[in-house]
Amino acid sequence: MLTEPIVPAAPMAQSNPPFMSGVPELLLLRLLDQQEMYGYELVRSIRQITGEAISLGEGVIYPALHTLERNGALKSRRKAVAGRTRVYYSLTAKGRTRLARLAKEWRRIQTGIEAALEAPAHAQT
């Protein structure tokens, strides 16, 4: 049963977090370039590898994995472990190309922002 949402849930919040676009994709490709992993594992790994700076929920990871696989950047295989079935993902050649391009793009932006933030000129010490 249970046909109604009971409570619409309060919306609000500060909505769209800045600086996050493209980040999930970059991190997934980066991690999967090192070794085969499954979704749930990736969620924890991202938290860890970024030093708790970035935390992506399952609602972000799984859809992203599906999209990347659909695009041919990832390939997957099912594997039964401890009576449970996991879906392991790994990079394809296309995925490696994409990772390289994305990482380069990131560095470009990052360099640009850094230049702007350091911005001498004004002096405010």
Place this chain on the structure above:
Amino acid sequence: MLTEPIVPAAPMAQSNPPFMSGVPELLLLRLLDQQEMYGYELVRSIRQITGEAISLGEGVIYPALHTLERNGALKSRRKAVAGRTRVYYSLTAKGRTRLARLAKEWRRIQTGIEAALEAPAHAQT
């Protein structure tokens, strides 16, 4: 005259550039924190200060300025220069707070990504 678009214009393109969310806002606040500026000027300044790494068109800048002013982060005043009218923007206290928060957020993400990209662990030399 000229009442029709003549050609619908081909869409396509590679769509949404990654890593750009929040960036226009951050750069605008950063630049306007140093000195009063007008839209057209900001377009060029951003290109310059980021070392050509980031280039934001007028279609990005003006709406962003309007939104920031509406949110109370910026204040504006009209000024006639060389027979032309310019709209100069500058930071409000609220804008300064926002800049601080955004910059901090940027550094957090940036650090996280960097950690992930450098990621030793695997070794592939």
Place this chain on the structure above:
DNA sequence: AGACTTACTTTGCAGTTCTAGGTATGTATC
């Protein structure tokens, strides 16, 4: 039996950047 963790999935919202087009005025060129 109950509670918790693992593991995967889906829906819908929300907010943003970007391209492309359009207006208008001053200045330089022919």
Place this chain on the structure above:
DNA sequence: GATACATACCTAGAACTGCAAAGTAAGTCT
């Protein structure tokens, strides 16, 4: 004076994407 270019501002609409929330289900532990 006509043409072209740079300055200066504005808007609409599309496209994308991350995120929270909720749900399913099966193991494990107490």
